[in-house]
Amino acid sequence: MAVSLTEGVVMKMLNGEVTSETDMMPVLQVTELKLIQSKLHQNQESSNRYKFLLSDGTDLAAGMLNTSLNSLVNQGTIQLGSVIRLTHYICNLIQTRRIVVIMQLEVIVEKCNIIGNPKEPGHSSINPQRGGVNTQSNGGSEQQQARRSDVNGGRYGVSANSPQPQVVHNSSDAGRYCVSANSPQPQVVHSSSDAGRYGVSANSPQRQVVHNSPDAGRYGQPQVSQRYGTGSGYPETSPSTRPYVSSNAGYGGSRQDQPRAPTATTAYSRPVQSAYQPQQPPMYVNRGPVARNEAPPRINPIAALNPYQGRWTIKVRVTSKADLRRFNNPRGEGKLFSFDLLDADGGEIRVTCFNDAVDQFFDKIVVGNVYLISRGNLKPAQKNFNHLPNDYEIHLDSASTIQPCEDDGTIPRYHFHFRNIGDIENMENNSTTDVIGIVSSISPTVAIMRKNLTEVQKRSLQLKDMSGRSVEVTMWGNFCNAEGQKLQNLCDSGVFPVLALKAGRIGEFNGKQVSTIGASQFFIEPDFPEARELRQWYEREGRNAHFTSISREFSGVGRQEVRKVIAQIKDEKLGTSEKPDWITVCATISFMKVENFCYTACPIMNGDRPCSKKVTNNGDGTWRCEKCDKCVDECDYRYILQIQLQDHTDLTWATAFQEAGEEIMGMSAKDLYYVKYENQDEEKFEDIIRSVAFTKYIFKLKIKEETYSDEQRVKATVVKAEKLNYSSNTRFMLEAIDKLKIGDANSLPIKAESSNYRSDAFNSGVGTSGTRDTASVDARREFGLPAANQVGQYGNQYSSDARSLGGFTSCNVCRSNSHVSANCPTLMSEPQGQYMGGTNAGGGMPRQHVGSY
């Protein structure tokens, strides 16, 4: 060896004995060189950094090159195998690792074979050997475990892939830990050096292929990002690049298989062992107990996972599995799927697989089964898509392992965070919650056309619970058919089932409501304590309780329905103001005029409605419409009934036109006209008229004042007639009786108040009232409170935790000794950059660093 390296300096650097050029200017050899590109500044050349390993012949140290020296690497002055003297450098402790930051150096030899057989005690190799033979145990103390792991990694990365050198290096480790060195030790060291030299030389051509990968843009990023993803201490990258990273990580892994040692090297190394056979038995005996102390893999709870944990294993049950989805982004097509996990401690986390990992794991995952999962990447959870109560989510890649195991009774099948329906009123929109309640009603499935011209099915149901509130739950997609039909059958048979909804989204459209999302799950009549408690409550008191809906029901008519009696039409002078009054009365048809029950109408369509104006007979079988100015061969017939309505307070006349007339008569006006005039069946006609008399309806009346012969008369028109529903009307009257009782207790006559009358009293809302009395004011004030609470923040804006690496300020540095003082500003800026990049920078470091100058 023509050049001699400074022996033992790396260990002193790592121990803190040597921290800058004032202590020593060592001569070291570059054994690895690698380009690091910042994700956020890929196109800026000034932000490129070069990272390398420095060897003193025995040990390896990680180094970082100042950006001002990038040109040396680009020109080829510094390359793999170069021997350099560090003339201006600093050793920093960054995230528990010693990094040599070089600001100035002197190239002694541009290229040389690797000197000695160095190993890296404090840093993992850039290309760790995966699946390599490892006869050592990872048990024991943390410090010892870390050292051994690193030693093994360094050995695999640098030396030949042969069992024999492992044995030799073990003796080196033994030498380090012994206080007194044995006399045979130097022999062992020398022999290992020779073996290492030959091994490295044999692998040199293939190693070049590996190290050229960073220069290729295609593979540069995955290797760098993979290091980030494994929690090596660098800031997290932007989540948007995760699919790409996972996709290319697989390619990177496959490339790493290329540097495998050829068989010839193994055969060559074999004689070395035989030469030193007598030396091995004592060392093996010395390490025997440690080697045998292998513990089974330790199970970590989900709650304890964090990105800075090296290796973890979780034992979990799959609670839900999403469908396989494909996506398109600027990097090309891809696919992904995710599933949710639950462990024995109640911890939940989501796992997402992209591209190759999808092929590897999609068929393996079955909902309800228990697995051992390890070696995934932890990333911050994207709350827009991930509703689980965990700040992280797991991204699997080809290195991850999922091992099925037997069912574990300690891991529950479900984990709910139920909220009361009353609490939903104050929760933010677009947030996710679990809810459980009694299904009181369900509507049929309707098909909705979305904006992208795809049809989706929608179905709504009403849910209520012990909070005295009810909410509308909307089901989308497949939920409508399977679960919806089952709920429909249960409600029709009079059984109101308990429904638990996991992961429903809270929305606001005419009040609060809950919708299903892709990850939602329905449980009908589930068997857990909350459901049983709810069922008992419902059987005991919930069935007859009154509920207030937090979902305002949409009404086709914009006006409020006011339930009144007929006497109020006159007493309150309804219809005498400018606008007509709309009221609802429950009355009996006591009389009906049978003459002129219909008129001849024009059938010509005008838009989507017929003209309906009265036509006159031309005498020749045709009819003339004055409005359309046309003649038609056949006219239409429309109702104009004069009916007498009577209830327990009064009697009034009203006019019912076509729609209401058909509802009352049960047939169309044309059919009735034919019965009377065409068929001349007087008896049948009278039967029909008689069957209508003395029937009770709920009428919706429009009261309006009209002038007729210079006299003001109030006229009532039937807008809508509904057959009386005895059950709902009985419920309505019971409520009215309660109100009369309260009025008696307060010694106040109760004036008419507005209310939202609905046939389903269970979902009746809070009544709104005018400006009449104090109770009305209280009602309005109370009703206003929920509306105020519904104002909330929309959406949870996701902000990335990714931070860019602190860049070193580039400046022109002259290597002349007379300008050493001029480098001081550069020196000050570089440590700041590193500290900004590190999340574990201590407060004492800057002071110590500044003090040294």
Added chain:
Amino acid sequence: MYGGDFDGNAAFAGGGFMPSQATTQAHESSSSLKNRDVRTLLPLTLKQLSSASTTGESNFSIDGVDIKTVVIVGRISRMENRITQVDFVVDDGTGWVDCVRWCHARQETEEMEAVKLGMYVRLHGHLKIFQGKRSVNVFSVRPVTDFNEIVHHFTECMYVHMYNTKLRGGSITQDTATPRPQMPYSTMPTPAKPYQTGPSNQFPNQFNDSMHGVKQTVLNYLNQPMHIVSEAGVHCDIIARELRIPLLQVKEALEQLSNDGCIYSTLDETCFKSTANA
């Protein structure tokens, strides 16, 4: 027979119009009182019907309201067919009453043929005294097909009873108070709903009780915060329009409230303000 029952209603057959409002209050009261006798359609239990008080040969009243047309739901317990009529007894569990259905036309005969002994029916008729005892002159009989109707009828009787006893306050035609019948059924216990609907109205012919209600309503209206802070008070026309009470009643109520010291006039004799916080 069928058409004759409604001869008195022919006056209102003019295309759904109501009587004119351009009449004096006294005349209106008299007209309303007379019309009200034949305008109500009261659902009654048979115990209520047998307990109704009488002031003459054909005049009945209950809860201060005159009875004319009644609605009864019950079971036919006895039935006898004659040549020109059908005599039957209806029992609803609280009492029974004799009923007569005159059959002159084919439709009437066919209607009665559809009714059988022991069947539940809903009938409309007039209450009369016939041969010294009460009977219902029936003009409509319908079989009960939805038995929710029976519960509905009893609930409606309770509701109308409470409506008439608490809101109307009795008629001036009743000189002496009569004991009100006990309610046949107790209501189901349900929680209080202060803001649920409850129809109510004031009758102009019942001066004392109705004026008390009008006064309380007007006073509550003037006690609202937005009217208390108003310097000019509220005009009587605005009060009448907002509360939908006739102007004459409002004026009389305002005069009485002013005499009681509850309100006072502000700008002139037509604007009033509550004395609360004054």
